[in-house]
Amino acid sequence: MSKRIGLKDIAKSLNVSVTTVSRALNDKFDINPETRKRILAKAEELNYRRNAYAVSLRKNEYFSIGVILPSIDHYFFSTVLKGIMNKAHMANYLVIVGETTHYIQKEQEIIEQFISHCVSGVIISPSNQNSLTNNLELLRRKRIPYILVDRPSLDVNDSFVKYDDINGGFLATQHLIEQGFKKIAFIKGLDYCVISNARLEGYKKALKKYNLPIDEDLIKTSNHMDGNADGYLYTRQLLLSANKPDAIFTVTDDIATGVYSAAKELKINIPKDLGVVGYSDSKIATHLDPPLTTVEQPGSEMGEQAFDFLQQTIIKNNSQLKRIFEARLIIRESSLKSAKLKVHKQHSN
Amino acid sequence: MSKRIGLKDIAKSLNVSVTTVSRALNDKFDINPETRKRILAKAEELNYRRNAYAVSLRKNEYFSIGVILPSIDHYFFSTVLKGIMNKAHMANYLVIVGETTHYIQKEQEIIEQFISHCVSGVIISPSNQNSLTNNLELLRRKRIPYILVDRPSLDVNDSFVKYDDINGGFLATQHLIEQGFKKIAFIKGLDYCVISNARLEGYKKALKKYNLPIDEDLIKTSNHMDGNADGYLYTRQLLLSANKPDAIFTVTDDIATGVYSAAKELKINIPKDLGVVGYSDSKIATHLDPPLTTVEQPGSEMGEQAFDFLQQTIIKNNSQLKRIFEARLIIRESSLKSAKLKVHKQHSN
DNA sequence: TTGAAAGCGTTACCAG
DNA sequence: CTGGTAACGCTTTCAA
Numbered sequence: 001m002s003k004r005i006g007l008k009d010i011a012k013s014l015n016v017s018v019t020t021v022s023r024a025l026n027d028k029f030d031i032n033p034e035t036r037k038r039i040l041a042k043a044e045e046l047n048y049r050r051n052a053y054a055v056s057l058r059k060n061e062y063f064s065i066g067v068i069l070p071s072i073d074h075y076f077f078s079t080v081l082k083g084i085m086n087k088a089h090m091a092n093y094l095v096i097v098g099e100t101t102h103y104i105q106k107e108q109e110i111i112e113q114f115i116s117h118c119v120s121g122v123i124i125s126p127s128n129q130n131s132l133t134n135n136l137e138l139l140r141r142k143r144i145p146y147i148l149v150d151r152p153s154l155d156v157n158d159s160f161v162k163y164d165d166i167n168g169g170f171l172a173t174q175h176l177i178e179q180g181f182k183k184i185a186f187i188k189g190l191d192y193c194v195i196s197n198a199r200l201e202g203y204k205k206a207l208k209k210y211n212l213p214i215d216e217d218l219i220k221t222s223n224h225m226d227g228n229a230d231g232y233l234y235t236r237q238l239l240l241s242a243n244k245p246d247a248i249f250t251v252t253d254d255i256a257t258g259v260y261s262a263a264k265e266l267k268i269n270i271p272k273d274l275g276v277v278g279y280s281d282s283k284i285a286t287h288l289d290p291p292l293t294t295v296e297q298p299g300s301e302m303g304e305q306a307f308d309f310l311q312q313t314i315i316k317n318n319s320q321l322k323r324i325f326e327a328r329l330i331i332r333e334s335s336l337k338s339a340k341l342k343v344h345k346q347h348s349n
Numbered sequence: 350m351s352k353r354i355g356l357k358d359i360a361k362s363l364n365v366s367v368t369t370v371s372r373a374l375n376d377k378f379d380i381n382p383e384t385r386k387r388i389l390a391k392a393e394e395l396n397y398r399r400n401a402y403a404v405s406l407r408k409n410e411y412f413s414i415g416v417i418l419p420s421i422d423h424y425f426f427s428t429v430l431k432g433i434m435n436k437a438h439m440a441n442y443l444v445i446v447g448e449t450t451h452y453i454q455k456e457q458e459i460i461e462q463f464i465s466h467c468v469s470g471v472i473i474s475p476s477n478q479n480s481l482t483n484n485l486e487l488l489r490r491k492r493i494p495y496i497l498v499d500r501p502s503l504d505v506n507d508s509f510v511k512y513d514d515i516n517g518g519f520l521a522t523q524h525l526i527e528q529g530f531k532k533i534a535f536i537k538g539l540d541y542c543v544i545s546n547a548r549l550e551g552y553k554k555a556l557k558k559y560n561l562p563i564d565e566d567l568i569k570t571s572n573h574m575d576g577n578a579d580g581y582l583y584t585r586q587l588l589l590s591a592n593k594p595d596a597i598f599t600v601t602d603d604i605a606t607g608v609y610s611a612a613k614e615l616k617i618n619i620p621k622d623l624g625v626v627g628y629s630d631s632k633i634a635t636h637l638d639p640p641l642t643t644v645e646q647p648g649s650e651m652g653e654q655a656f657d658f659l660q661q662t663i664i665k666n667n668s669q670l671k672r673i674f675e676a677r678l679i680i681r682e683s684s685l686k687s688a689k690l691k692v693h694k695q696h697s698n
Numbered sequence: 699t700t701g702a703a704a705g706c707g708t709t710a711c712c713a714g
Numbered sequence: 715c716t717g718g719t720a721a722c723g724c725t726t727t728c729a730a
């Protein structure tokens with residue numbers, strides 16, 4: 001295990017001062033080009049690696065941000081991360097990632113780790129309601145700039161980036177109503193989930209607007225763990241009950257896949273006998289048969305916006321930066337009651 | 350912008366020495382419990398944050414690893430990352446992530462950034478053949494331990510974790526043959542892609558074993574950019590040609606989705622008239638109609654193994670750690686010519 | 699049980 | 715153009 005090479009080693013072997021070596025390596029102007037060349041060559045020869053820790057310490061400048069997500073193998077979050085990393089790379093920031101797997105305890109550990117690692121800021125999609133109060137408070141107290149992604153907090157001073165989930169829920173439900181569906185069920189997420197609640201609100205809003213009754217029996221709660229299984233279960237339950245809906249709107253595409261399975265098993269035709277709308281426009285949506293109508297969520301764009309906000313907060317100490325992405329419904333066949341089957345996938349270039 | 354609090358500040362405000370404060374904060378035994386309590390309280394009050402950079406510098410101990418992937422929103426890679434992060438978190442390592450988006454130049458930038466950031470090691474899935482020679486050499490020269498994921502290099506000293514892609518290709522093809530398909534096409538990846546080539550090799554091996562001809566016209570090349578589109582295009586081309594195959598094996602599930610679209614459009618029944626086998630067992634596989642037979646790739650497990658290897662390399666300076674995950678075919682309906690659905694997994698020998 | 703001082707690898711400042 | 719010195723925030727060693 002050979003010792004790590006430092007400026008000092010280069011300096012010694014060339015009989016110059018450490019200062020000079022530093023200058024050469026940092027492309028300063030006040031140095032003899034000759035000396036500079038010699039130093040660079042020597043550095044290369046000795047496989048010198050710059051120690052960013054020492055530099056940061058000395059300059060009191062830190063170039064990393066922390067990203068905290070509930071789960072990175074979830075397609076949406078991975079696109080958010082992609083967006084963040086894209087911008088971060090351009091700005092020369094290092095991206096440290098932590099996955100909470102929905103555990104608030106783990107979230108806290110990650111935050112603490114990030115803080116002592118001197119991250120300049122944090123982009124976080126809080127794991128649940130509870131963490132909004134506790135863990136964010138930790139960041140606030142320690143004065144770490146942070147941007148909330150997808151799940152805003154209740155504090156008006158916080159900066160966030162999110163979707164208009166209320167309108168998303170509204171558009172989805174309205175679309176089903178306009179297609180002629182009369183009895184629309186909603187499979188939602190857990191009660192503490194802000195997003196799920198927003199979509200639920202939109203759902204109810206649409207029903208009200210069209211004077212349809214809100215039937216609590218048609219509202220089911222999935223627990224986020226296995227959407228597919230929950231979708232399947234609740235759909236069976238709904239379709240076999242006396243109070244049978246003719247359409248189902250689900251809080252995630254994942255749950256919608258379960259709806260498909262159940263419908264298939266019960267030989268119920270989508271969309272003729274059962275309209276389905278999902279949420280997120282995940283990869284599977286287009287591949288389901290029939291393709292799933294869903295609400296778009298461009299995660300990558302959101303990640304980029306989050307990074308921009310964070311940078312503004314870090315540099316200009318801005319706060320209360322807020323951006324709400326408009327909800328957009330992507331209509332495919334699963335919700336077109338009077339559909340003639342038409343494959344409208346685009347295979348451009 | 351209030352100044353960051355350091356040991357010195359706590360020491361001063363309590364009239365003790367920096368050493369004592371350090372001791373208190375690090376739970377050393379040789380300190381008066383009284384003093385310790387006072388210090389801890391003060392630290393809390395002043396919102397002290399430990400500076401890991403200074404600690405690392407002083408102790409010459411660094412606790413972060415770098416992970417370099419071609420693309421993180423690709424499901425497989427995101428599960429690999431998940432596996433890595435899981436283990437890393439338990440071992441108290443920070444995970445810094447870089448996405449090359451398949452650019453070898455970007456890969457190099459990321460490696461250089463990671464090196465100066467004193468990562469203890471790197472887990473990398475190289476972006477292409479070229480980078481295997483260039484960019485890995487950089488890591489070797491600077492003596493950074495690294496583990497290759499999914500795409501091994503040619504250097505026998507390197508440690509890696511990969512799948513048995515040859516056997517994967519073999520099993521997939523053999524299965525189709527055994528199902529009674531006679532003319533099996535293969536849609537592969539780019540020529541430089543080691544993995545694609547391995548699967549191709551397995552494909553050919555199976556054909557040979559069963560004395561089927563290898564027809565280069567039935568081998569198509571997708572460029573990794575839009576698998577779905579390529580799958581669609583090539584499938585159309587293949588199915589409309591005189592030399593029409595009765596089964597298609599694709600190097601990724603993504604491409605297989607394109608096969609489905611084309612088959613649907615041409616009203617060709619899967620699996621009766623066209624057997625299809627994909628690769629990766631991605632999320633969509635089960636949701637396609639009919640569900641797609643594919644070769645499993647448990648990314649998370651692979652990520653965990655990679656981290657374990659890396660840690661062994663870092664700590665014990667081990668090298669040439671190699672693990673090849675067995676290929677396992679997951680049989681679903683898309684390949685069952687005389688299908689009654691029976692889900693079972695087949696192991697290779 | 700406590701403190702003073704050295705030093706990790708680097709850069710900034712000032713002098714020459 | 716070059717070099718000496720101090721300092722970044724912390725831990726370690728040695729001495730009290």
